[in-house]
Each structure stands twice: as C-alpha cells, then as structure tokens.
Amino acid sequence: MQRVGVFVCWCGTNIAGTVDVVAVAEALKSEPGVVFSANYQYMCSQAGQDMIKEAIKEHKLTGIVVCSCSPRMHEATFRKTAAAAGLNPYMVEIANIREQCSWVHKDMLTGTEKAIILGKAAIAKVNLNAPLTPGESPVTKRALVIGGGIAGIQTALDIADAGFPVDIVEKKPTIGGKMAQLDKTFPTLDCAACILTPKMVDVAQHDKIRIFSYSEVTEVNGFVGNFDVTIKKNARYVKEDVCTGCGACVEKCPMKRIPNEFNLGMDNRPAIYIPFAQAVPKVATIDPNACNMLKNGKCGVCSKVCAAGAIDYTQKDEYINEKYGAIVVATGFNPISMDKFDEYAYNQSKDVITSLEFERLTNAAGPSAGKLLRPSDGKHPHTIVFVQCVGSRCESCAEKGKEYCSKICCMYTAKHAMLTRDKYPDTEVYVFYIDVRTPGKNFDEFYRRAVEEYGVKYVKGMVGKVVPEGDKLKVQASDLIANKQLHIDADLVVLAAAIEPDKSARPLATMLTASMDTNDFFTEAHPKLRPVESPTAGVFLSGACQGPKDIPETVSQAGAAASKVIGLLAKDKLTGNPCVANSNELMCNGCSSCANVCPYGAITYEDKEFRMPDRTTKVRRVAVVNPAVCQGCGACTVTCPSGAMDLKGFANLQIMAEVDAICK
Template sequence: MQRIGVFVCWCGSNIAGTVDVKAVAEALKSEPGVVYSTDYQYMCSQAGQDLIVQAVKDNNLTGLVICSCSPRMHEATFRKTAATAGLNPYMVEIANIREQCSWVHKEMPIGTEKAIILGKAAVAKVNLNTPLTPGESPVTKRALVIGGGIAGIQTALDIADAGFPVDIVETKPTIGGKMAQLDKTFPTLDCAACILTPKMVDVAQHEKIRIFSYSEVAEVKGFVGNFDVTIKKKARFVDETKCTGCGDCVDKCPMKKNPNEFNMGMDNRPAIYIPFAQAVPKVATIDAGACTMLKKGKCGLCSKVCGAGAIDYTQKDEFISEKYGAIVVATGFNVISMDKFDEYAYNQSKDVITSLEFERLTNAAGPTAGKLLRPSDGKHPHKIVFVQCVGSRCENCAEKGKEYCSKICCMYTAKHAMLTRDKYPDTDVTVFYIDVRTPGKNFDEFYRRAVEEFGVKYVKGMVGKIVPEGEVLKVQASDLINNKQMHIDADLVVLAAAIEPDKSARPLATMLTASMDTNDFFTEAHPKLRPVESPTAGVFLSGACQGPKDIPETVSQAGAAASKVIGLLCKDKLLGNPCIAGSNELMCNGCSSCERVCPYGAITYLDKEFRMPDRTTKIRRVASVNPAVCQGCGACTVACPSGAMDLRGFANDQIMAEVDAICK
C-alpha cells in the first residue's frame, strides 16, 4: 500500500482565486492511500519544495500528488524535488488545477469541486505507480548535415570547430546553395560571394568536415545518438580524387547547349561542367543526360584532354554507410513555379523574370557579366517594374501560390530597385507592393533610402495583368493611394516569386520521421522555446527548411542548431524517457498491429521460445520495443487487440483508475 502525500498549491491567487485550496486538501485527506495533505502559497518555490521534502521524511511518503499548474510547467521541477527527498521521480503525479480548472472557471464552488475530482484521479493513479528508471544508450560522436547552403555550411563549421566530425551531404555538384547565386546582400550590400566563398573554403579545408557533393541521403535508420545513414553518391563520371578543376574538359566539350542551372537557365553550359569558378569541391561533373559518350558511346573528348586522367565513364552510383549521433536538416528553399500565373506572362515573355533570375542578371559572374540587359534582345531596359507578393499570401489558390508571407521579398526587391537606380540612373524603377515589411535591423532605413535617396517609385497596389506587345510589356496595375489605374510600358518586369521548401524535404522528413506543416516546412519542437529542434529526438533544423528566412537569420539559426548538436554529442550516454511502451510477451499474438502504427519504427518482431504448460517448447512471434527509439506516444497500446502493449507510467489500469475516480 502506498503512503501518499497531497500538496495543493495556491499559485498566489491564480488557483486560490477560484478554488478553495483548503477544502481541496481536506477532501483529498480521506482518499485511499493518502496519509498527508496540505496546501501552500507557492509549491514550486524553494520553501514549497522544502515543505514537500520534509513531509516525505516525516511521514515516510512513497507517492506524491501535486495539485498545481500544468505538468508541462512544473512536472520536471517536482520530479527533481521527489528525487531530492529520496523518492523515484516517477512516483509524482500532477493534478492540473490551474490551466484546466481555476483559469477556466469563474465560480469558487464549481472550481473547488472540479479541483477535488482532478485530485482524486491523480491519487488513484499514484496508487498504481511504480518506480521507473530511464534506459541509457551510447552516442556516436559524429554529425550529419543535410544540405550545403549557407545554413548547412555554418552549422557544419560550428560543430566541427567544437571538435566533432561532420559530414555534409549536398545534392548539387558544389556546396554554396542559393547564397552563391546572389549578387549583393541586404541591408549592407556586401557581395554574397565575397562573404560566402571564404566559408566554403573553410569547409573544404576543415580537417573535421567531409563533403559528399552530388549526393543524397538514401536511407536513415536508428535513433538519437545512433543513426545509421546510407548516402548515395551519384555517379559524376569524374574521379574526385584526381580532378584538379583545371577546366580543360569544360572548354573542349562539344555539347555546349545545356541550360545552366546555376544561371537559372539564362545561358548554357557544356555536358561536363563546374557550376562556377569558386565551386567547392572544384571538380567537374558530367551531365549524363547530355553527354554523347554516355548516351551513344561516341566522343570521349574530355577524357582525351584530361591531363589528370580523372574522367571515368564507367563510374556507378556509390552507397556509403555511416553512423551519426545527430542529424541537421538544412535543405533550404526554391522559388515557386510561375507556370500558373498566366496574368504575368512569365511563360510568354523572356523579359518577365523572377527575382532570382534578376540576381544572376546583375551578378558579375552571371550570363551578362553583370550588365543589366533584357534576356530577349540584350538591350538595356529603361523602364523596370517590380511586382511583390507573387504567389505569397494567397488564400484560395493553394495549387497556385502559398498562404504564407515569403518574408525576404520586400528587402531583396528594395535592394534590386536601389542597385538598379544606383548603377543606371537613367532607368525608371517602379515597385508595386501590398505592404512593405521590413522588420529587421536597419531594414526599414534601407527601404526608405531606396525611395528617398535613389528615387525608386513605390506604388501601393497590385499588378493585374501584363501583356507582351512588340518590344514592350504592357503593365496594368492599380494605384490604391491615388485611386487610379496605371498603365506602364515596361522593358523588364521582375516578379518577387514566393519561396517554398525544397522538394527533397518531404521524402527526407518521411525517412527521418520528422514532422512537417502543410506547406512542407519542418516543424520545430516548440515554436518559441525549441526553434531549432525537430520533435524527433536527434534531428535538428537549420535555415529555410523550417520557414522563410534571410541570411542573418539563417546564420543565427545554423549556429543555434550547431550548439544543440554539440550539446548532444558532448554526452557519453543518453538518458531515455522511461515512460515507454512494453509488450507482455505472454499476451502478444504476433499480429503486427503495433509495428504498423509506430511512427518511430521502435517495434520489431522476434521469434522466441516459450515453455508451454504441457512442458513442450513452442516458438512464437512476439513484439519487442526498442527502448531507445520509443518516444512513448502510446499509439501501439491502443492498436494492440490483445492488450499486450502497455505504456509505462501511463498503464491501462492507471488510466482506468483515473477515469473511475472521476466518475465515482
């Protein structure tokens, strides 16, 4: 029989305002097992906790019921108190008489009655509590970063600087991501390449970092501290260890007409290519779909000119298995497709471009060597219209646009407009906006400078349609402040297209059992207090895969994710959550229902020998829970038809006892 102590907290007037705490303590005194009951103003304070410890000693208590705030708030606090008093921490139950009682009721008698019922339920449960001990598992001291953009680069550098080995998996032939494609960065206008490429070099030279470029994550097994990951290294038909990046093959390749992804398809690259001059690793890659040697077995020119003998047409995809303690997702974003926005004539005119294409047009390493020229005829545009919120903040058009604000467009549009006016003062620049959102350090000042110093025309209103007519683009838009419709003959139109998570994120989330929102952004464990952790233990989030972000925010989040990873890898052993499922093998009928519903892959089936009553042995198939993987969600316990699965700390009989106590 348990010896239970009940402790009713006033929480100042938070609880005592609508609950008669003395009456609650008195009523619970006569519950089965209760030998001590009291109330106190602030049970979570040092004095309150001392009172609990003293009561345990004086009354030889074996279980505690704390009637206080939500267990989310102070369960951990009172478990520590129990441990201080020499009790198992899992002999504590919290009756939530604040969030679920005093805060929702206005009248004292009703609040008091409900508090007593909640207290009785907790007492009934503690009577059946058993001491629980968390299991331990070792930690592999190596981290995996998926994605080699600025988010992945920063996270990898920070983890590696702390002394832990890191692998970066990047699907493109080079790391660098979207930031490598940008020209200047707001609000300081420093050149993206100038601040990014040194970091890329740092990654390449860091002794603790390995880069798997042109690679993908193929399979993830295991759990926090012990992930088993298979990485698929796609065949690039060039031996990375031999290639010097001299570029001779690139110059000689006869198949030169392939859209250059790095320049958003605005110029061409050969079938064998290095994405850009500062690529890391600076190794050539053959586009298998464009190479005649790989398609028809004819050519082989690159192999002939390669002084290093690096070309290998027989290369196959390679699979590498590695163990990791932590995984950081940094899969980043893409610009949404403009195919469904017919009103903006993106597919009809080459001179309607997205902002990322505009970046390449103004970048010195871009298709026009940094000269702002119209893609259609190479002429200098004199009238440019920028359209904001294209595909962002859409309500009904889920198949067309996105419901969220893409966050970065206001600032980069201001940057584009300002830089255009600065470099080409003869250009007339108009920005159509719904709201200009500039919440960031020096952001609004930047936008105001675009208007006041550089003479960018900002018009509140939206472009309704764009019609290509001869050499010009007829832009029809509304000017809401002046209540008129505007008609502009523009030479170039730039669409601030919404951004969306990279397409690889969804299948990756499935592999990692990490949760996502409806927009395919990774969900964080807590939106405010745990923003860089996925709810799946050991999986961390960095950059735009978690939500739209600019570079400063991405870098800060990347550092935060790294510090969480370091905190995990520093540990030699991980303490698990003891409130996990366990299977009663004698009752298990081997039906696999639990295995199918388990979202963490924690359940496996084993063939086990059992002694039967007639002294024969029989081999039966029974469920077995991996305690390190189980997160204690309880899905298996409700799926189990024979009642063999039970959740420790939330056992079926404990829950029923609570329900009985409430209904009594």
C-alpha cells in the same frame, strides 16, 4: 495503495482565468489515494516547487499529480522536484489543464469540469505507477548536416571547430546553396560570393569535415546519440578524387544546350559541367539525362580530353552507411513556382522574371556578365516594375500561394531597386507593395535610403495585370494612397516570389520522425525557448527549413544549432528513458509483429523453455526487448496481437484506468 498529492497550478491567469482552481483542488481531494490537495499561483516557481517538496515529506506521498501546463513544458521540472524530495521522478503525473483545457475553453463552468476530469484521469494513472530507473546509452561523436547552403556550412564549421567530425550531405553537385546564386547582400551590400566562398573553402579544407555532394539521405534509423544513416551518393560519372576541376571536359563537351540550373535556365551549360567557378568540390558532373555517351553510348569526348583520367561512364550510385550522434537539418528553401500566377504573364514574357533571376542577371558571373539587360532582346531596360508579395501573405489564394510572409522580399527588393538606380540612374524604378516590413538592424535605414536618396518610386498597392504588348509590358496597378489606377509601360517586371521549404524536406521529416507545420516548415521543440531543436531528440534545425530567414538570421541559427549539437556530442553517455517496452513472455506468441514494426531494432527473439501445467516442458519463441535501444515509442504495444507487449509508465492498464476515470 498510493498516497497521492495533488497540486493545482493557476499559471497566473492562464489557467485560473477559465478554471476555478480552488474548486478543482477541492474536488480532487476525495479521489482514491489522494491524501493532500493544494493550489498555487505558479507551481513551477521556486516557492511552488518547495511546496511540493514539503508536502511529499510531510504527508509521506508516494505519487504526485500536478495539474498545470503540458508535460512537454514542465514535466521534467516537476520530476526533478520530486527527485529532490526523495520520490522516484516517474511517480509524477501531469494533468494538462492549460493547453488542453483553459486555453481552449471560454466558459469557467465547462473549463472547471474538464480540469477535474483530467485531474481524475491523472490520479487514476498515478495509482498504478511504479518507480522506474533509467538506463544509459553511448553517444556516437559524429554529426550529420543535411544541406550544404550557408546554414549547413556554418553549422558544420562550428561543430568541426569544436573538434567533432561532421559530414555534410548536399544533393546538388556543389555546396553553397542559394547564397552562392546571390549578387550582393543587404543591408551592407557586400558581395555574397566574397563572404561565402571563403567559407566553402574552409569547409573543403577542414580535416573534420567530409562533403557528400550530389548525394542524399535515403534512410535513417536509430535514435539520439545513435543514428544509423544511409547516404546515397549519386553517380556523377566522374571520379571525385581524380578530377582536378580543370574544365577541359566542360569546354569540349558537344552537348552544350542544356538549361543551366545555376543561372535558373537563363543560359546553357554542357552535359558535363561544374556549376560555377568557385564550386566545392570543384569536380565535374555528367548530367545522365543529357550525355550522349550515357544515353546512346556515342561520344566519349570528355573522357578523351581528361588528362587526369577522371571520367568513368560505368560509375554506379553508391550507398554509404554511417553512424551519427546528432543530425542537423538545413534543407533550405526555394522560390515558389510562378506557373499559377498568370496575371503577371511570367510564362508569356521572358521579361517577367523572379527576384532570384534578377540576382543572376545583375551578378558579374551571371548570364549577362552583370549587365542588367532584358532577357528577351538584350536591351537595357528603362522602366522596371518590382512586384512584392507574389504568393506571400496570400490568404485568398492558398492554392497557388502561401499564407505566410516570406520575410526577405522587402529587403532584397529595396536592394534591387537601389542597386539599379545606383548603376543606371536613367532607369525608372517602381516598387508595388502591400506593406514594407523592415525590422532588423540597419534595415529600415536601408529602405529609406532607397526611397529618399535613390528615388525609387514606392507605390502602396498591388499590380493587377501584366500584359506583354510589342516590346513593352503593360502594367496595370492600383495606387491605394492616391486612390487611382496606374498604367505603366515597363521594360522589365520583377516578381518577389514567395519562398517555400525545399521539396526534399517532407520525405526527410518522415525519415527523421521530425514534425512539420502545414507549410512543410520543420517545427521547433519550443518556438521561443528551443528554436533550433526539433521535437525529435537529436535532430536540430538550421536556416530556412524552419521558417523564412535572411542570411544574418540563418547564420546565427546555424551557430545555435551547432552549439546544441556540440553540447550533445560532448557527453559520453546519455541517460535513457526508463519508459521502455517489456514483453510478458507468458503471453507472447512469438509472432514477430513487434520486431517488424520496431523502428529501433530493439526487439529480438529467443527460444525459452516453459513448464506447462501438465508438468511437460514446452519450448516457445518469445520476444525480448533491449531496454538500452528501446525508445518507448509504443509501436510494439499496439501491434502485439496478444497484449504481451506493454510500455513501462504507459501500461495498457494505466491508459485504461485513465479512460475509465474520464468516462465515469
């Protein structure tokens, strides 16, 4: 029989506000095996931990139950406490009476009753606990960064500078991401290309960094320190190591009317293309859906003009297997589709554009060479209406928009408005907003300058309708402060479209077993204390894949993620989790179900001789678990038809004992 100690935490008023902690400690005193029961204001504090250590020694405890917050929060803390007092750390059980009890109940009576039941379940389990010892696993000292935007670039550079090899996988033909498409950046108005392209060159020249552009991750196996990743290098029909990026092919390609993705379809590119002049790698790519040679076998002009002989129409997709110790997700964002926002006439008029399109229009390398001209007729617009929160903070329109604030739009709209007024003082600029949100260093000053110095007309209220009429856009809007309807004849309407995670993020999260929120943003291990780690060990988050972010925030998070990766890769061995599966060979049927579902390949089979009751020998096929590879996910234990597979620390009998204690 165990000697169990119970420690009930108040967590200030977090628990004690809805749970009678004294009553819980008292009620649990008489549970089987319990020899000591106490309560304290903050169990995780030094004083609380000392109390646990003393009780372990004084009452010769063989197991402890801490009724406190989620084990995700402080299980590790209390395991260390137990170990410091000479108790095996796996003789600690946590009853979560905060997140799963006090926080979700309002009534003291029901809260207390449930806390007691949860405590009983934990006691029932700890009575069946056995001391466990963790094993060790090696660390592959190489990191994978998925996404080559500014987030991925910064993370890769920081990791590589610390001396660890890094691979960047980017699905587009070049790294650079969204930032490469921007014109100037708030609040300092320095040009995006001027600060980004040197970093892109650094990446290309770094001897520790490999770039897999035009590639995607197709399979991820393994676990922290030992990920096994398959990367699909899409055929670009150009030999990357031979192409010099001279651009002769791009010039001569006869298929010139393909919408240019980099300029958001506002101009055209040929079937063979280099996305932009500073692309890294600066290598041409053939669009297989547009190339006449690939589609019909007729043409071959690029191959003829290529002095380097880099064109290869027979190139195939290539699959690369590589091992990594850590994976950083930096898949970034996209503006949402405007298709469902008919009220703004985005699909009816070329002169209704998104803010990202506006960036391209004002960019010197953009379709109009930096001159702000209307896409429809190339004339200079004299009245511009900016509409904020298009699809953001949109509680009532969840089907077409997003409930969250996209965070960056207030600032870039202020930037657009200011730059327009600066360059074209004869232009009237309106900004319609719900609220202007400008927290951040020098952000509010920036916005005020737009209003006060540049005379941008900020109107609190939303645009109800945009109707193209002749060469004008009739904008109907409300001014909430003046309490009147406005009718503006605009030449250009710019929509600050909400941003959403890239579509590739969801399948990637599935591969990584990393969790996501309902908006498909990756969830962090702890929103405040572990913001760049995903709950899946060894998977880290960088940039807008975790939530809307501007460039300064993205870069700082990218650096933070890199430092976490460096911390992991600097270790030679990782202490494993002793809560691994083990197979009872007397019950094992050898059916292979467990090996089939094991995501880590931890299960093998061997033929073993068994002595039968009738003194004959029988050879049976039985499962064997490699504890160094097993991550204790438990998939095998629930799949095993004969119940032979069990999980240490979470044995079927322990779980059943918990259920019984709850149902008693």
